[in-house]
Amino acid sequence: MLRLLLCYGRFVMIVRMKAQNWLLLTYKVPAEPAKKRIALWRKLKGMGAVYLQNGVCLLPKNDDHTRRLKIIENEIDEMAGESVLLETVALDKAQEDKVVGRFKADRDEEYVEFIDKCSDFEAEIAKETAAKHFTYAELEENDVDLKKLQTWLEKIRKLDFYVGTRAAEATDRLAQCEALLDAYAQRVFEAHDENR
Structure with a gap:
């Protein structure tokens, strides 16, 4: 356990800091x-x-x-x-930081893989948009893919005990995917309204 010396006038108090x-x-x-x-x-x-x-x-x-x-x-x-x-x-703060660093590195590997899948999702939406393929079937397929991304990120977060360095980026990328699907859905709805 780490110890911190606090000085108050002539008194010295030793306080134990909570170790992980x-x-x-x-x-x-x-x-x-x-x-x-x-x-x-x-x-x-x-x-x-x-x-x-x-x-x-x-x-x-x-x-x-x-x-x-x-x-x-x-x-x-x-x-x-x-x-x-x-x-x-841990024996000391440096050793504790090494261990926490290992946990963060493991989660960051998962976040990087997740971010790559977000790129794949974005590319799929871009491809369908470029082809003007605005169907309910395609929207449903992309919605299923987005739900998989949401579930996957939640699983990573559950194991991210020390907040990996790529956590915020992964959260932002998921938000971008959600916004992209919302925009695509709007195009699908507009395309079907025009066909009526």
Whole structure:
């Protein structure tokens, strides 16, 4: 824990600052069947875990993570594996920043992929607009694609424990996609009104 010295006149007071607590899971599972090992890895990554090395991962400590890691610990036992679940803190602020940086980097990779898909969505709308393809079927298809983007961003945000550097950009890009679909929908409605 970090300590801060506060001086008030002749008195010195030591205040403990709250350190970030993490849950550290170390595990070893049999190599075969590989599908069980891969499923375990996916489950942990799906929770937002950062791997420090093979079989060693970290999550911010909270009740949900504690509960889910205890369940995973039991699953590892059922796989004839070994595991240890610990609560830990960083040695100092520099180490804590390294770990937080790893979490942010993982989320930023996901945000970059998301932003690329937003570009694909924008290109699809531009293509349909250029072709003057203003149909309800196309609007419905694009609406489904937008809902997938919205759901995906929500999943990334749920695992973004420390607010990745690309989070705001991803949010802005989704808003642009939503506005683009609204404008496209308006063109579809206008095209169908003209046909009546």
